[in-house]
Amino acid sequence: MEIRAIDTPLLDWTGDCLAIGLFEETEELQGDVAQLNEKFADALKEIIEETEFKGKEGSSAVTRIGGGSPVRKVFLIGLGNQETLKLDNVRRAGATVARLAKKEKCKTVGVNLPTANNDPAATVQAIAEGVQLASYQDNRFKSEPEDKGFCVERVDLLGFAGQEAAIARANSICAGVNLARELVAAPANEVTPITLAETAQKIAQEHGLQVEILEREDCEKLGMGAFLGVAQASDLPPKFIHLTYKPEGTPKRKLAIIGKGLTFDSGGLNIKAGPGSSIEMMKMDMGGAGATLGAAKAIAQLKPDVEVHFISAATENMISGRALHPGDILKASNGKTIEVNNTDAEGRLTLADALVFAEKLGVDAIVDLATLTGACIIALGDEIAGLFSPDDKLAQQLAQAAEAAGEKLWRMPFEEKYFEGLKSGIADFKNTGPRGGGSITAALFLKQFVKETPWAHLDIAGPVWTDKENGCNNPGATGYGVRTLVHWVLSQ
Structure with a gap:
């Protein structure tokens, strides 16, 4: 067209x-x-x-x-x-x-x-x-x-007339959104940690980005026990993806975007079972990674004068004789110990090590996207993502970017008191808290892996998929997050 x-x-x-x-x-x-x-x-x-x-x-x-x-x-x-x-x-x-x-x-x-x-x-x-x-x-x-x-x-x-540059911007952004749609919509036998890493390598090759794929051994050397704990039951190797866009000259800012990359989530030994478990839809649990790679594709074409790191700890959450047990204790790459009281709260474990990795890059801000909790869907429905951040300036930037992009999000309370529900008697903390406020405690869990860098978490569990024609989206994967991320980066 x-x-x-x-x-x-x-x-x-x-x-x-x-x-x-x-x-x-x-x-x-x-x-x-x-x-x-x-x-x-x-x-x-x-x-x-x-x-x-x-x-x-x-x-x-x-x-x-x-x-x-x-x-x-x-x-x-x-x-x-x-x-x-x-x-x-x-x-x-x-x-x-x-x-x-x-x-x-x-x-x-x-x-x-x-x-x-x-x-x-x-x-x-x-x-x-x-x-x-x-x-x-x-x-x-x-x-x-x-x-x-x-x-x-x-x-x-x-x-x-004369707005050809605006059309070119739209073309680049839509190419990124459609890549995210294709990744999220594809079944788990088509999009695996391996093919997700290959997609990152293809983007790097086509658009001149730097790419680094850390294998299991590399992650072990970095002490990524939380990420590898989730990955240990899968027959497919985990892939830690790190794409970097660097502009010509000195960048105005350095940013990191992290996407949850669970290419299939069985729930682990806390298996998703029964009506409403939606295990058949868990191919979309890498919606954050899809948006991250889609944003990488768009930003590489738009060429802002901002350095951006695109990161995803990609794996499956499966069941086997090697599976993570409920009650196991993992050590993340920042030394924090985690009592795993629910193996189906695995995305936050993979994000934990990704957040530590991103902060070590010396970036000015970090944004992560994840299909993290059903609780966020209960709170905000299917069309609105939850925005969690202790940093008001970053939260405002993302809200403005989402408004310009036409993607709905809502800032949620960051209630520090709720962290009490994550306390463990035998480890630094647990990976899940009480049923109430589940999306808030999930965000508080992630906060333990960011020391000083301004950081925001987007829970996109609802809007990553739609079952009906809705606005610009047809039924299926929406590519949610790509447009907001691109607008955010371009606004820096």
């Missing part, structure tokens, strides 16, 4: 279909849209009346234009209230256009949407993201594609 920013007037554009955004409070068609309605013999007014189209956000209407018109169809796209128009409104509108164009079999589409936030470049980027993300279809594991080969060939963004 080609996306172009052009200056062709609305009345002069020709192609298969025109998509026109209308606000909720619009009572009469105005300006170029009113003239277009006259040109099309009142077709727009008729479809508004027939469908009772009110311009509500997310709504749409389609009409065919007859009489040998150079435009075959018109899409009306509801934008909601004009006063509250944000970038994510136009991003979602772009997604609606893409879905309608595919459904109506329109190969060429003209898009007439307003500027959001008085920022033409950001508006173009948002629309282009919405179009591309909603067009994504994962047919890798089907013998016959469902779309039968049809695809939209060209999308023209009218009135935005």
Whole structure:
């Protein structure tokens, strides 16, 4: 698909279909849209009346234009209230256009949407993201594609000439999101610790990043007992992935992004069993690693003047004669001892050693992403990630990045008192606490492995996957986190 920013007037554009955004409070068609309605013999007014189209956000209407018109169809796209128009409104509108164009079999589409936030470049980027993300279809594991080969060939963004750089940014970000989607959606027999490391090596090769893959022996030398404890039952070797993007010249900042990389989580000897255990979906327990590698792919193309380290301790959590027992004690690479009272709370163990590794790099800030707790889904539902951080400045940066990216997150309380629930009689602490506040105690556990560096934890267990069409996402893996991470890095 080609996306172009052009200056062709609305009345002069020709192609298969025109998509026109209308606000909720619009009572009469105005300006170029009113003239277009006259040109099309009142077709727009008729479809508004027939469908009772009110311009509500997310709504749409389609009409065919007859009489040998150079435009075959018109899409009306509801934008909601004009006063509250944000970038994510136009991003979602772009997604609606893409879905309608595919459904109506329109190969060429003209898009007439307003500027959001008085920022033409950001508006173009948002629309282009919405179009591309909603067009994504994962047919890798089907013998016959469902779309039968049809695809939209060209999308023209009218009135935005000169914004090619914004489209290029959108292309890079969407490439990262779609990589994350593919990694998370692939089954555990396709994406393993080995193939995850190979993906990192491929990104490094294609985009000029440095890559280091630590094998089991390397991790043993570094004392990564928490990570290796989780990995010990799997027949597949663990892989500690470290990708580094370095800009030309002296970087303004040095950052680390860590993604939980459990390519399959059986729960270990505390096996996931019974209704609601979702063991069949545990291929997505590497959603943090997927987002981390997706962000690496995007950032390598965008080339900010910030150094970024992308890290994932990749393994499976399996069951065998070598499996970690409930009650075992592990020693992490910072010397802290952990009583494992639940082998299904394994992600925080792998992140523990990754956090210690990242801080030793001397970075200015660390962000980790993990499908860490079901408790966060109970608290925030399926669409919102939990943000935990003792650092107000970093938390605010991430909240602003998520807002710009159109990804929902909510800052959760960092209640130090709850750490009492993690205390152990025989080790420094346990890996799980009481049932109540489980996402908070998980974050407090991770905090024990960061000494001084500003750090934030994103629990993305909910939004990493969707079962329905939602905004820019189709059912399946969402690639959640990539856009927020990229916006965060670019804002430094």
